[in-house]
Amino acid sequence: MRRLTLRRKLLISFAGIGLLVIALWGVGHQVIREAASRLESTLTAQVRPLARLNRLQSQISRIRVLEVELPRLTDLFAVSDHVELLSAESSGFERELASFLDELKPQDPTAAASLNEHWRRYRADLNNATRQARVMALDEVQRIATFESAPRFKSISHQLKALAERTEVRAADAFDQALAQQARQRSWFMWTAAIGLAALALWIGLLARSVSGRLSHLRDAATQLAERGEGAVGQPIAIAGDDELAELGAAFDTMRRKVAAREAALRAAHDELESRVAERTQELADTNQQLQREVDERRRAEGRLHYQAQYDGLTDLPNRMLAMDRLSQAMLACQRSGEHVVLVFLDLDDFKKVNDTLGHAVGDALLVQAAQRLRHAVRAQDTVARHGGDEFLVILGGLKSPEDAEAIAEKILQAFAPSFHLGESELVVTPSLGLAVYPEDGHDPSLLLRNADLAMYDAKEAGRNTWRFFNQLVHDRSVRLLAIEHRLRGALQRDELVLLYQPFVETSSHRVVGAEALLRWNSPDDGLVGPDAFISVAEHTGLIVEIGDWVMRRACAQLAAWRNAGAPDFRMAVNVSPRQFRGDKLLAQVRECLASHALPAGALQIEVTEGLLIRNQPEVRETLLALGELGVRLAMDDFGTGYSSLSYLKRFPFDTLKIDREFVRDLGQDPDDRALVTATIRMGKGLGLSVVAEGVETAQQLQFLAEQECDLVQGFLFGEPVHPAEFEERWLNRAVGDTPTHAA
Numbered sequence: 178m179r180r181l182t183l184r185r186k187l188l189i190s191f192a193g194i195g196l197l198v199i200a201l202w203g204v205g206h207q208v209i210r211e212a213a214s215r216l217e218s219t220l221t222a223q224v225r226p227l228a229r230l231n232r233l234q235s236q237i238s239r240i241r242v243l244e245v246e247l248p249r250l251t252d253l254f255a256v257s258d259h260v261e262l263l264s265a266e267s268s269g270f271e272r273e274l275a276s277f278l279d280e281l282k283p284q285d286p287t288a289a290a291s292l293n294e295h296w297r298r299y300r301a302d303l304n305n306a307t308r309q310a311r312v313m314a315l316d317e318v319q320r321i322a323t324f325e326s327a328p329r330f331k332s333i334s335h336q337l338k339a340l341a342e343r344t345e346v347r348a349a350d351a352f353d354q355a356l357a358q359q360a361r362q363r364s365w366f367m368w369t370a371a372i373g374l375a376a377l378a379l380w381i382g383l384l385a386r387s388v389s390g391r392l393s394h395l396r397d398a399a400t401q402l403a404e405r406g407e408g409a410v411g412q413p414i415a416i417a418g419d420d421e422l423a424e425l426g427a428a429f430d431t432m433r434r435k436v437a438a439r440e441a442a443l444r445a446a447h448d449e450l451e452s453r454v455a456e457r458t459q460e461l462a463d464t465n466q467q468l469q470r471e472v473d474e475r476r477r478a479e480g481r482l483h484y485q486a487q488y489d490g491l492t493d494l495p496n497r498m499l500a501m502d503r504l505s506q507a508m509l510a511c512q513r514s515g516e517h518v519v520l521v522f523l524d525l526d527d528f529k530k531v532n533d534t535l536g537h538a539v540g541d542a543l544l545v546q547a548a549q550r551l552r553h554a555v556r557a558q559d560t561v562a563r564h565g566g567d568e569f570l571v572i573l574g575g576l577k578s579p580e581d582a583e584a585i586a587e588k589i590l591q592a593f594a595p596s597f598h599l600g601e602s603e604l605v606v607t608p609s610l611g612l613a614v615y616p617e618d619g620h621d622p623s624l625l626l627r628n629a630d631l632a633m634y635d636a637k638e639a640g641r642n643t644w645r646f647f648n649q650l651v652h653d654r655s656v657r658l659l660a661i662e663h664r665l666r667g668a669l670q671r672d673e674l675v676l677l678y679q680p681f682v683e684t685s686s687h688r689v690v691g692a693e694a695l696l697r698w699n700s701p702d703d704g705l706v707g708p709d710a711f712i713s714v715a716e717h718t719g720l721i722v723e724i725g726d727w728v729m730r731r732a733c734a735q736l737a738a739w740r741n742a743g744a745p746d747f748r749m750a751v752n753v754s755p756r757q758f759r760g761d762k763l764l765a766q767v768r769e770c771l772a773s774h775a776l777p778a779g780a781l782q783i784e785v786t787e788g789l790l791i792r793n794q795p796e797v798r799e800t801l802l803a804l805g806e807l808g809v810r811l812a813m814d815d816f817g818t819g820y821s822s823l824s825y826l827k828r829f830p831f832d833t834l835k836i837d838r839e840f841v842r843d844l845g846q847d848p849d850d851r852a853l854v855t856a857t858i859r860m861g862k863g864l865g866l867s868v869v870a871e872g873v874e875t876a877q878q879l880q881f882l883a884e885q886e887c888d889l890v891q892g893f894l895f896g897e898p899v900h901p902a903e904f905e906e907r908w909l910n911r912a913v914g915d916t917p918t919h920a921a
């Protein structure tokens with residue numbers, strides 16, 4: 178079945194209208210034509226006979242008149258003409274009547290026969306009359322007309338009249354019938370037209386309603402879609418029917434579904450995007466928090482670093498760096514105001530002993546308490562700083578006169594007067610204070626610091642627990658030290674340093690088993706200068722590192738030479754300054770010296786003092802252990818003068834213990850020294866060490882040491898330090914008894 182599309186519906190509508198118009202036109206035309214034909218046939222059937230009857234009546238009437246007039250004529254010619262006329266009229270009537278009777282016969286044969294008969298008689302009368310007339314028998318004519326033909330004429334006239342009346346009635350009936358028929362047909366036409374128009378109007382109305390209703394639905398759906406009304410996209414669009422509008426609705430619905438699907442996809446994408454944005458935002462927030470934590474941590478670390486860079490971790494006091502900065506600022510401030518700054522350099526007397534005997538924890542506690550006492554002894558605006566170790570700095574700014582610092586120095590001394598309670602110990606620890614004044618004693622912080630340091634040494638030399646201003650003497654001494662340093666540097670470059678060698682001797686056999694290398698400065702001005710005059714300066718300035726390097730090379734070279742010259746077991750002792758232990762150069766240097774002269778490590782003896790070990794620095798400990806592993810002999814020098822801590826001997830790989838000459842000197846007189854030396858020898862041997870006694874000058878001392886089984890002895894009894902050539906001549910490959918000694 179074909180689909181009833183909108184196009185088809187419209188075509189049907191137009192076709193319907195066309196057909197209706199055509200039908201109405203056709204039917205109307207037919208009705209009119211039928212009515213006309215009916216009227217015509219009515220006219221033909223009824224009115225024409227009526228007209229013919231009228232004509233016949235007229236003709237018969239004229240014939241009667243002519244008949245009646247004929248006897249009144251007097252003139253023959255007129256009668257003849259009249260007779261002629263009457264004959265003509267009669268012939269005409271007769272023809273007309275014959276034609277009429279032909280039509281009447283089928284309908285009314287009786288009337289036709291009657292009428293024909295009456296005419297035939299009347300004609301006969303007329304013929305008779307005319308014949309009389311022609312002979313001018315006018316009276317006869319009069320008689321015939323009056324008595325004979327008159328009834329004939331009347332019958333004919335009556336008959337024609339009756340026929341005319343009947344025909345007239347029939348014509349009226351036929352006409353009425355035709356009119357009634359026409360009215361019926363018009364009515365039928367009108368109804369048909371009305372029904373057709375109504376049906377058409379209904380069809381068009383329904384069509385229009387269907388189209389406009391569905392178009393409105395579509396319009397509303399489109400508006401909702403366009404306005405994105407709540408749920409508009411989700412509601413299906415259903416357009417009823419099977420036409421283009423339904424197709425449009427379906428297409429619209431497809432579009433709606435696609436829009437809905439796209440919207441759903443967009444919403445899903447949007448939701449996902451939002452969730453990802455939320456996730457990302459959360460991540461960012463987390464990252465931000467993490468970053469913030471890291472920034473805070475970094476700030477704290479920076480703060481810690483900043484603090485560590487500027488403050489001392491133990492005492493919480495500003496460190497040297499910050500103190501120098503504050504000193505600069507105080508100097509700048511006083512430069513403007515014309516006031517004075519006094520820098521106090523404070524060193525705790527005998528702190529090293531406390532540290533060593535009571536341990537580092539006690540030492541640290543002492544430093545903390547000392548810092549607190551210092552802090553309380555000065556004003557809040559004064560800076561108290563830790564310079565390092567047991568050294569403190571106090572910056573006193575804005576002083577009207579340098580003498581104002583004296584009272585503060587006294588106050589500091591007073592602050593240290595009460596004993597310190599350190600754990601279970603109660604100690605009196607005094608400070609030595611050196612004071613340098615700005616601008617009098619220096620214009621830059623480092624010079625002021627150096628001068629305060631020198632003044633502090635002056636206070637130490639003055640007996641400790643006191644204060645000293647930097648003055649000319651102190652200055653002169655420092656200048657002297659500077660001059661020594663300068664000259665010493667030149668001496669090193671000009672190769673004015675020399676090594677003397679002092680033998681050490683096996684106590685039991687008096688055999689010379691080795692030598693100690695002792696430094697001298699062969700000064701062009703002062704002759705042969707001993708180490709006491711310049712070693713401390715060299716240590717103070719750091720020049721000792723270079724000098725020590727030179728000593729090690731020279732001593733090793735000499736050792737190799739003597740071992741190669743027939744003393745293969747010969748040993749060489751070299752003094753090494755604590756300063757040389759800084760960094761890792763010493764170990765490398767020793768290795769290189771041994772390697773370059775193909776010396777066994779055991780041929781070299783490195784002598785250190787206890788001072789090296791007091792600070793317990795990791796680098797010192799590592800170097801000592803590495804030297805021990807290498808096989809180099811380690812000797813503890815000047816044992817007994819310092820803290821004589823046995824722990825050092827146990828903790829480090831020492832081979833040799835050297836008893837200081839201070840204890841050997843009075844062995845003959847002082848029983849305490851004898852006891853001390855005896856105990857030291859016992860203890861050293863107990864620890865598996867080789868014990869050397871220094872400064873043996875007398876046979877008595879030697880005898881005692883021999884009795885105590887001291888392993889080795891060294892001293893003027895066998896020989897003072899001498900130049901290598903003399904050493905070779907006197908002692909190389911010899912026992913001390915082989916050649917005369919130069920005992921003092």
Ligand SMILES: Nc1nc2c(ncn2[C@@H]2O[C@@H]3COP(=O)(O)O[C@H]4[C@@H](O)[C@H](n5cnc6c(=O)[nH]c(N)nc65)O[C@@H]4COP(=O)(O)O[C@H]3[C@H]2O)c(=O)[nH]1
Pocket residue numbers: 679694695696707708709712725728752753754784814815838871872873874891892893894897898
């Ligand atoms: N009164 C007396 N003295 C005797 C006797 N036997 C030896 N001496 C002296 O005692 C010192 C022994 O050296 P030390 O204890 O290591 O003490 C040395 C050592 O600590 C240091 N020293 C010497 N040479 C060097 C060196 O090359 N480097 C380093 N860092 N220090 C050195 O200088 C200190 C002093 O050395 P010197 O003046 O050569 O003095 C030497 C020596 O001449 C004696 O019987 N009686």
